[in-house]
Every structure is written in C-alpha cells, then in structure tokens.
Amino acid sequence: MAAALALLASPFAQPAAAQERQDTPSLEDLIPDAAVDNPEEWASQGVPASDEADVDAQVPLEADAPLAEMPMITVPWPEDIDLPQIAPLEPAEQEIEFVQFEDQIPRTVAGSEERLSDELVLVFPNDTALFPQRDEFLERFESLSTVEEYDDDGNIARLAVQAREDEALLGELLRVYGYFDAQLQRSVGNVQTSVEADVDPPAVRFDIIPGNRYTVGAIDLGNLRAAGDQYDALRRAYDIQVGDPISLDTIEAEQFDLDRALGESGFPFATIDAPSLLVDHDRDEGDISMPVEPGGRYRLGEVISSDPDFLSSSHLTQIARWDQGDIYRRSDEMDLRRAMLATGLLGSVELTPVVVQEPTATEPGVVDIQADMTQAPLRTIAGSIGFGTEEGIRLEGSWEHRNLFPPEGMLRVRGIAGTQEQLAGVTFRKNNFRGRDRILTVDAFASTIDYDAYDARTASLIGTYERVSTLLFQKAFSWSVGVELVATQESERAADGRDLARETYFIAALPLYAQLDNSDDLLDPTEGWRLSGRVSPEISDNEGVQSFYVRSQVDASYYQSVGENTVLAGRVRVASIPGAPLAAIAPSRRLYAGGGGSVRGYGYRQIGPLNNTGDPLGGRSLVEVSAEARIGTGFMDGAISVVPFIDAGSVGLDPTPDFNTIKYGAGVGVRYDTGFGPLRLDVAFPLNPGPNDSWIAVYVALGQAF
Template identity: 30%
Template sequence: MRDARDIASKARGHVWLRPIGYALCLTVSLALLPHTTHAFEIFGLKLFEDEASETLEIVDPLSYTVTLDVIGNDPDNALQDRLKAASQLVQGAERPVSGSIGLIQRANGDFEQLVAVLYENARYAGEVSILLNGRNLAGLPADANLEGQAAVPVRIVVTPGREFLFGDVNVSTSDGQSYDAGDTELVSGAVARSTVILDAETALIQDLRGAGHPSAKVSGRDVVADHANGVLDVSLTLDDGPVAAFGATSVDGAQSVDSDFIAMMAGVPEGERYDPEDLAAAARRLRALEVFSSVNVREGESLSADGSVPVGISVSERKHRYLGLGATFSSTDGGGMEAYWGHRNLFGRAEKFRLEGSFGGVGSTSNPEDLTWRGAALFEKPGVLGPASKFTSHLEVKQEDPDAYRRFSVEGGVGLGYELTAEQSVSAGLVVEYAKLTDSFIVDLETITVAVPLEYVRDTRNDKLNPVTGTRLALLVEPAYEVNSGATFVKLRAEGSAYQALDAEKRFVLAGRVAAGSIYGADLAEVPANRRFYAGGGGSVRGYGFQDIGPRDGAGTPTGGLSMLETSAELRIQITDTIGIVPFLDAGLVSSSESFSDSSFKAGAGVGLRYLTPFGPLRVDVALPLNKEAGDPDYGIYAGIGQAF
C-alpha cells in the first residue's frame, strides 16, 4: 500500500478557516505590560536592582570560642546535638558580638533555650551552667567586662539528669467532668516531654472546636515534677464554651472583584454549626480563583450578640491581566514556542479568559507548511452551581503533522467541574470536533466527532509543580460518536502517579507513574487517528520519537492503537537548593487490539537535570532507547518546564 502521507493532497484544512488559527496564534497584547519595572531575580541573577544591599555593622566587636559538654547519660550524643542546634552561642560562634554586653545578652538567651531543650526531652532535674571567661553567668553583673584576650572562652556545661515519665494525668472540663485525652501521647507511663503536653492541649482544643465550640481554650494547667520518683503529674482544665453557629460573612479588600461573589464562593454556611474545617475550605476555594495575591478567612474574636460566629474575609487582588512566552525543545521532534494572554477577572466574578498560540516542529522539517501550530480561546466561570462548581469552554484551531498522521481540526467544547472534597473532583463535558485527517488508512478523511468526556481526579500531592509526597489518580471515560461514518466507541484511560521522599530533608524523592487505556466498540480504522492511543516522546517513553512506539504499516508509519500501557520511575535527587539530577526509566507499549496481545514493551533510560525556580523546575532530559529498532533515534533530548510527571 502506498504511504498516504506521500500523496500531494494533504489535510491542511479549508482555506477560509486558516486565518482564524493564525489570528489566535498571534493574539498577544504587549500593551498591557506594566509601566514600572522593579528588581527581580531569575536564574540567580538580580536584574533592575537600584538599591545596594546594606550590611549591619557591629559596634565594639568581641570574638569568643565555645564548647558544650553534656555530663551524664546521653546515648549517641543525641541530646548534645539538640542542645548545640538550639544554642545561639554555638550557632553564632563565627559572628562577633557587640562587646561584653552583647556576649552576656546572648548567653542569657541561650540559658532559656537550653533549659527548654531539656524540658522537651523530659529532663526536669537538669542543670545548665554557662561560664564566660571562667566566670559563671549566674553571678555576673550586667556591666561585667569580659575583654582581655583575642577571643573570650565560653564553656557550656549541661547535666541533664534522669528522664521523667508521666505520672498522674487528669484532663477535665471547667465543670469538673472528666475528659478523654483521646489519641494524644499524654498518658501515664509515657516519656514526659514538654512538647507532648503542648501538642495534647492543641489537639484537645481542636477536637472541641471541631465539635462546634469556637471559644474552647485551656483554662488551667498544673504540672508538678516529682523528683524523687522521676514522674511528672499533669492536670489540664478545658473550658469548652458554648456550641455556636456561623453568622454573617463580611468581606474587605475587594476592588474589582464583587464582594457578594467572594462571600458566596467562600461558602461558609451561615446558620450551620461552627466547624474550623469550613473556614479552611473557604480560604482554599478563594485562593483557587487565582485573582487574589493574599486571602485571610478568619472567625471573629468574640461571638455576636445572637451567639453566632462572625466570619471576616480579607483579600488583596493581584493584577488581572497577564501574558507569557514559553519554549520547548526535543532532539526528536524539534523546537517550539508558545505565547498566551489572559484575564483573571473578565466580568468581575473571577471569570477567566485566555488566548493561546503556539507552533512547533522547528528544525524537524524544512517545509514551513509542515510546522505544527495551534490557536485557542478558553473561558472559565466559577460558582455556576454553588462554590464547588466551575463552567469551562474552549474553541481550538489546530494543525499537526506527527509521524502517525496529519491533522487539521476545529474543536469546541463546554464542561462542568465539581469539587467533591479538597482532594477529589469530577467533571463532565461535551466536545464537538471537525477534523481533516491523513493517516495510514485514508487520505483527507473528514470527520465530525461528538464526545462526552467524564473524569474523576483524586490528588493528594503536596505541590502540583514539584511534588515530594502524595498521589494523583485520574480516571477518564469518554463515549464518542463519529457522525460521517456512524462509528460509536468508548475510550477508557486511567493514570496514577505517586511520590515519596526517602529522607527527612526531602532531597531524595522516588516518583512513579502508570497509565493504561483501551478503546472499545470500533475497529482501529474506524477510530479517528487523533483519538487512538500512541506512546513515545518527552511526556511518555523518553528515548523514542513522539508517537513512535506501537504498530506500524508496511511503510513504517505508526498507526496508533486501541490500547496502551505506560510506566515510569524516577529518583529525583536535589544536589543543592536549585540544582537536581534525575535518573529515570520509562517503558510502554501500544496494541492494535484491546487485549495487548500483539505488542511488546519498549523501554528507555536516561538522566535529567533540574534547575528549581519559583515557577517550577526547568527540565532537561537525555534518554537512550533500550529496544532500538530501525527508525528509532539513537538518543532523545527533551527540555521543558515542570517535572516529567
């Protein structure tokens, strides 16, 4: 069979539709750039800085040397390490103080810090002595003169004493009723760290507030150390206060965003029982609108006359108009650029409007007409069915020419998303696409596809751009109908990723991803080429060209498939605060059937470089194909913003 892509009549779209795409690609308003320029830093370089940095000058500088000794039982020097970390004398030994007064002040502050560390480690019979030039701090007058040599010797001696355990523990309410300490560590026989008492108080008050008591507080605390028996007796008295409901919500700081809309989107339920989780959810929803630089949702300091809890919201609006440029590069697919302009508050209720334009394939083709380009207009309106809902719509004109097919398309769609919880959301939409396709099966095929995408997402990642903990799961069910051929099919896709830091500093992060999908109800040729499954490239299996993994026709052109399976594993290693390296392994397969029966895995491995910035890591990956076949590249280089997944 002759390669359909070699036929002169390639799908480029109707002539009258092309200007729409070109116009959307080029729509970027530079006139909205700010007229004043402030200093900013990028890649470690400070630009437009007009003020010299100031250095504080120390009057009458006095240097000192310091030692810290722990006398007594201290396995593995664990307590000594904590004491050194808390000691300003130790941590600041390389920085001179301001004369003898400065050294005495630093030592006095150190004494309190060191005693606090002993209490945090259940050592209530401990002793701390600080000697300045051989003289005990406890007996030094405030104006003592310690000078006389180049560096004043400072010696800290800590005798920690025995480790105390909790003895009698009593928690009660202000009316004398016993109160269960719950899951706290404040129990008889446990190690009596002072932090356990404070943490237990915080947890108990949070429990009471969660039960509708906004005024709950600790009204009494009695802590007695029994030195003879090495136990600490603790009595806590809780004042729970009345159960209250939420009152009215007030808003301040709003300028161009409607105040009533802000209160509605906060969604604090007036008249319902007080719950601090509702306030946290309100702040999260308002931040997600992306129209505010700061959001503060707070309860009133006291109850209103009717016994309700007033709610105050303070916001500070950010600039509503924005624009940006971006670039990508792949050694297998060429380079590209993207430009966009957007408005975050189009009609005063956080409506988002955005115009996007991009082109790609630079360097991968000598024919300008073969470049990929895209133009799109997107609109989003939050709060259409309550604060947890969001309406979206888009219009997109696109031309692309990957190895598998050539496509010109015009697509429009609407959707509705709903936030079930802070971590879970669902969405449904309606998409209509006109496409002109040339692939291995047919030339200039015109399709009109109507699809109904239904998606569920559960996302617990701590950071969307550079996660170190958490998971993300996305499930897609998309019934579709191709009008011209009458084909009906359902596309299923599932993708999950997980992230786990391997050390306390979170400099070693293990990341993994698995994705799978199948199309049911139609043969491969009946499914429009752009809706089939493909694998390979920077966002898939690195080391291979874009869409190059999977079945091919007699001419070696990828046909796409009815099923797909991908997996990736990375070890993200942070070398410095800004530089990281990432060894990785990817694998994937694409099958022309739903059962994966006629396919085998292809794998790629490599290493990446990351440069961490406030807007996400800059990424460069180099990968080698481990199952190289004819037509596969020797290596792949991929660059972009953000982690690979």
C-alpha cells in the same frame, strides 16, 4: 610653702622694676620674732593695719633671685615616709580547671560519658531512670551548643568562654524538662583517651546530676468552666494532669492544643493568656496558671462581602465549606480565606466573625463572617517557549481577564505557533460554579497539526464540568464530564511519503474522567499512589459512513521513598479502542506512544505500527511502563537531583495489547527544585530504534514525568 614652690617652678615669672626692688620688705619684716616664739598667739592678733598702697606695693620675688635669700624648706624623700600596709586581697575562686580528664578530675558521680565531639563531653548518671530523656536531651543540646557551633581550633581561651555559655544552656534545658535542682560541674582542659595515647586538644566536660524531676501541682485554667457542656471535652484537649512530670515544652504545646480545641468547638472569641509556672522547691512541684476566657459559643451564618459587585455574599457563602447553622470552626474560616485567595482575584483577605445573635444559656449564638478584601490585578499576559528534538519549537501566548463575567468568570484568548502545531482559540471558564472547586469550561479553537503520521485541520468545541486537583488544593478524588464536538480534515501519509487525499470526520464524544490520588504532592510526589481512568464513547461520521467506538485508558503510578534522598517511582498505562476498525477512526483519535510523558528516547507519537515509509499509523491498543529513581544530591543546597530512568511501550492494531513490537528507551535526567515544582531536563536514548528514530532525545518541562 606650696605657693612658693609653685612660683619657683613657674616659667612665666617676670623680673620686677628697680624701684620696686628697693622698697621690698625683708623676710624678717614680714615675720617678726614674736611669730616665731609663739605662732598661735601672734596669729590671733590678726593682720596689722596698713594702707592699700603698702599692700599693692608688695610684689613677688624675682625669678633669678639667689636661693640663699629663700628660707630653707625641707621635704622628706618618699623612702623615708612610713606608709600603712595594705592588707593582701583574697585570691578569687578559680572557675576553670585546666587538668587531664581521665587522670586528674575527681568524678562527682559514677556516670557514663557521651562524647559529642573532640571538644565536648557530657557525663550522666549510670542509672538511666534518673534521666530518661537522655537521647532527646543530647540531640537538643548538641544543636544549640556554642562549643559545637564554631570550628575546633585548639584555642583553650575561646573554649573556656563557650563552656560558660553552654553551662547556662544546660541549666536552662534541664529546667525545660522539670529538673529545677540539677547540679553541673564544668571542667576545661585536655582529654586523654587512654594511658598510652597522646594528649588531645583541649575540651569541655560537664558532669550532670539531674536531681528529682518536679511534677505538676495545682492547675488553674481561669474561666474555662464557662464553656458549659463543652468543658469536659476542652479539659481533655488540655492534656496535663496533676502529678504529671513537668515539661515546659508540653505546657506550651498544650496551650496551643486548648486554643485549637476552643476554635474548633464554636468559640470564635476565646482568649488565652500565656501560661506561668510557680515552682515550689519544698514540694518539688510547680503550679500552672493559664487565664482562659472562652467567650460565648456560636453557630455560623452567612459570609458578608465588602465588595458585592465584585464577589457577592451569596457566592462566597456558596464556596464556604460549612452550611448555615453549623457550629463555628476556625478551620472552616481559614479554609474560606485560602479558597478566596486561590481564585487569583484578590490581593488580600481578612475575615472577622461578627455577632448577629447572642448565645443563651441553652443555645449558641450566631456569627456572620465579614470578608474584607482588596482586588488583585485581573488581566494577565503570559507566554512560554518549549523545545524537543522531535517536536521542534513551540511558542505559546495568552491574554486573560479573570473576572470579566463576575463572579469568577474568566475569558482567555490563546495562540500556539510551533514547528508541528498552530492554534488559535478562546476559552470561557467559570470557577466555583454551582459548588466549591467545581469548574465549568467552554473552549473553542481551530488548529493545524503536521505530524509524521498525519496532518489535520481541526475545529473543536469542548465543554467540561470538573472537580480536579489544583496546585493549592490537591484532592483525593477528582472527576470530569464533558461534551466534545469536532470537525476535522485529516490526511495520512502514503507509502511513498505523499499525503493521501483528505478525509473529513465529524465526531461527537462524551469524555468522562475520574482519579484517586493518594500521593503526598501534586508535582513532586515521594509517597503514595494514583489511579485514574478515562472513558470516551464516540460516534464518527466519515463521508457518510458512521462508526461507534469507545476510547478508554487506565493509568496507575506508585511512589516510594528509600532512605533520605531517593524516591523510586513506577508507572503503567493501558489503553484500548474497541468497536470500529482502524480505518474508520480518524488518525487524530487513534493511540500513539513516544515523547516526554510517554516512552522517552522516541519522538512525540512516533511509536506504533508503521507504513512502508516508516511513519506511524496509530493503533487501537497501547501499553506503557516506566520506572525511575529520583536521587537527591547536595548540590545547590539539595535543589539538584539526578534521575536515571527506563521506559517501554507498545502500540497494536487490535484492541487487545500487542507485546511483539515493544520499544525501549533509557536515559538520565536532572531535576531542579524551584520551590513551586521541579524543573525537568531529560536526555534519553532509544534502545531499539526504528529507521526514522534519532539516536538521542531531549525533553524540558515543569514537574516530574509522572
């Protein structure tokens, strides 16, 4: 039947030839009466024998044959077929309830609500003792919540999806705090805050039943007891005891504490695998397992350089903060790596402890530190440009080779071309000379200076040996000692503005410097204080007349944060030169005030006693006071801050301070945080200007004014 139906429907049926139609057997010939009377018996007889010609002669019916010649085939209409009934599916459990919170949700427990936003409400038990971590938990959940992450658009479908994610997050956070049997009820719908209020947009509510907080059961720290007499101290460093409430945060933190303690107690090869927690719900406890292998305990030996011609082993051992024989400390190893990178000579440093002597049952072994390093580019060409409304333009350039005289022997050639100053000089510097962070510097230069108060032609040779703060290592105590030899020809201005005859001074000085630094940052302090002092005994020969005097100066500054974005800063400077009259002191060695690092609003060195033309003479005493507020803003992700300030200063002719002619300046500045330090732009105005003072001054520099 199927074949016949397919044939009738086929559009590719072709009419047979006439002679073939004449030989086509009828249906009665093909299906005898015996087949109709007893089909099974007829079928069992098989196919009657016939030659292949007869079979091949059989052809299909013509496509246009009358249907009357076809046997009647009836197919029941689908409506008459009795199909079996399919059992109805059970309705799926509803996951989300779209109801009114206040009126229709049955409270699982009597609790207090914490509304984090219009879309998010958490309900905790009233008894805070059941969940004492509530405040910390809320802050942590709010920062991670997907409901809180996206905008409130009133889309309940979006909210339902996020609610499921937040439910998983809540469960994970509860386990972090040791609540492994906590129950959560999630509801999504509309919140009604009061009977009279309108229905607010959709929101999510979580009812939280924390359950019992699990405690620590057994603690397995692997082979930690192999640390011998250090075991007790190391076990105290791992501050988790049996019976403590479980906190996954604490378990992770204590892993790092134990690792740090091993590294600081002489175990350079200690290993710690990640901790695991086996929770037993029958005991309400969790067992901690953390495999620890301390390895041997060692003392420190030498530093072995991979490039001794560049940086020798003895030099690296000298700048290390340990002495040979000290117990190994990982912090000493990391400190040496930072110090090596701070030289500016190395592109990369890798330090590896190498066993020299194995430990015994009673004595630690010895390890040397193998220093594998690659050189950084050693030559640098640098330049800078500056401008001040009173100082004019200043261009400065330099070339240096940082290891021309190994180890760490630098040679620099520098020059200055400016409106008021020109200079050419050469500097030799030896870093880490005879001790860590100690610097020997020899500087020789010749300069010409043309200020309103005087002009000078000077040749100087200065040598210093110092230990001062750097951008990488800010030090609580800094110091410097030096020798200074100066030959200078200087001329003051006459009352009519003419340069007086030049006088030659030969000066020898022993400058000393010390500073206590309690601030939290070298370039941008926000807390703390600084106190520094300078003393320079000097002898001067002027045309055969010798004079002895002492130049001294004290600086103090204080920094205090107020709120989150404001720092109040203040500074005081007092200086004096007793021992010789003003005329016996070269103009370049006198005291002046004014400028970007002094009293803003006035020109550089423009404050002080004046001659008849209004030009400063310099003085033998100085007092400066400054105060400013560094106020952060939200501009450029907080990189911009605004700084209103006020400065005051006075210079006197006598060694004791003179407060009769105090100059005041005020203004506002902008700071841009570069990440390296603040870039400073100050605009200042003199509040009681003299006849030669401009009405405005602008200063640009790196770092705060003080």
